[in-house]
Amino acid sequence: MAKIELIMPQMGEGIIEATILKWVKNVGDKVKYDETVVEIATDKVDSEIPSPVEGVIAAVNFKENDVVSVGKVIALIETGDGDNDTIVVAEPEKKEEKKAVLAEPETKEIQKPVEKVVSPIVKTDGEKRFYSPLVRSIAKKEGISEAELSAIIGSGQQGRIIKRDIEAYLEGKQGKTVPSIEEKVSQAVLSQPQPDLQRQVQTSGGGNVEIIEMDRMRKLIADYMVESKRIAPHVTSMVEADLTNVFNWRNKNKDAFFKKYNQKLTFTPIFIQAIVRAIKDFPLINVSVDGTKIIVKKDINIGMATALPTGNLIVPVIKNADLLSLAGIAAKVNDLAARARNNALRPDDIQGGTYTLTNLGSFGNVIGTPIINQPEVAIMATGAIKKKPAVLETENGDVIAIRQMMYLSHAYDHRVVDGNLGGSFVRRVADYLENFDHHQSI
DSSP states (O other), rough: OOEEEEEEEOSSSTEEEEEEEEESSTTTTOOOOOOOOEEOOSSSSEEEEEOOSEEEEEEESSSSTTTTTTOOOEEEOOOOSOOOEEEEEOOOOOOOOOOOOOOOOSOOOOOOOOOOOOEEEEOTSSSSSOHHHHHHHHHHHHHHOHHHEEEEEEEESOOOOOOHHHHHHHHHHHHHOOHHHHHHHHHHHHSSSSSHHHHHHTTTTSSSSOOOOOOHHHHHHOOOOOOOOHSOOOEEEEHHHHHHHHHHHHHHHHHHHHHHHHOOOOHHHHHHHHHHHHHOOOOOGGGEEEEEEEEEOSSSSSEEEEEESSSSOOEEETTTTTGHHHHHHHHHHHHHHHHHTTOOGGGGGGGGEEEEEGGGGGGGOOOOOOOOTTTTEEEEOOOEEEEEEEEEEEETTEEEEEEEEEEEOOOOHHHHHHHHHHOOOOOHHHHHHHTOOOOOOO
16 A cells, blocks of 8 residues: 655745644544545634545644644645555645736746754753754854854744844944834743743732633734734825715715626725826836835735734735726636635635725724734725715815715835835825716616
8 A cells, every 4th residue: 555645735825834733534434535634724724635645644744833844744645545655745735826928027026045054053051952943053153152043032833033023122232223112022922831921910919801812813923913013114195085976976886896707896896906007107116125125016916904703814915906896806806805704715815915905984983003914915905985075176176075085004014115106106095086987887
């Protein structure tokens, strides 16, 4: 009988490890081709690994909650074919959606090699601590001794030192910056295991309180939010837009739109279409930052912040939104939102965003100050559409009329986006919405 190796696959760009959440099949269980064997989680999304063959689970090499590097053999599946040899099976094939082929952009984001090898350095107290090659190279370049490394508090897995930890240490050592309150709080929380923090709260005194342990996804969101504020100096520009034309056209055509395309027509696709048009006018909004380099993205991939039933947040991405019609954008929005709510997103669905939209109006909020989705440099928040009195200029003079008004809030990274660009961009989006052709057919 042949034994087939089940490999931990690469679950997206930059992902080097995943956590075993649940073994759906255990040793001795029969498994069919493409049947789920194990559920895993990365720092981006939960997923499932299917069996590449039909057979019986012969061995599982890791326990639930173990963190496993990409490329490791996580299980053996015994089949009834061949000799008693082990056959290495490639990673499960990724299911990619068909999309239009674009010309290769002249400016591409430089992908840094992923550091996968972890080497030990013996601490002075006799214990072993692990440092990635990247951390070791920074320490060597900056002349940081082994004793200094041992004293740095790590915020990575199991307290491991990562790049931001050593950079923060260097900044403090050289007196370049004074950590903000948010940074201090973040470092304090990240440096202390959550269970210990919970026990401290429980023993600090009585009171009518309930202590809720953050789930894995909430911890990741918390880390990302604090990290984004640490990386990017946020500035927010706001404008008020008259959406009467958009509002009336959508209400008039939503039933016919559904009948023709079998898709619900929400306001989100219309907002995305306006954002895409504005990005074409202001391409320096569609960028990321790599040190002192500005990476201009030729693809326009719009992320849409989506609330999950658990209360958590995820940002699926509409790839090449500039190539889609309004009906095409609506289909993508509805599909991604539905799969997000059902925990059915694939890793590729949340990769590669270049600009993000978050719709605060769905919660009845009129205005907000969103946090940038790194490594992007800007994010747009749309508020609730409200009836308000507004001044209209007519041929016979100014009049006051009841209009459907909405606030747009544009948060941007002031390292590379100044007020002129950030403010002009949100104004342009508002202009496209106000000048929406309400006579157009579906």
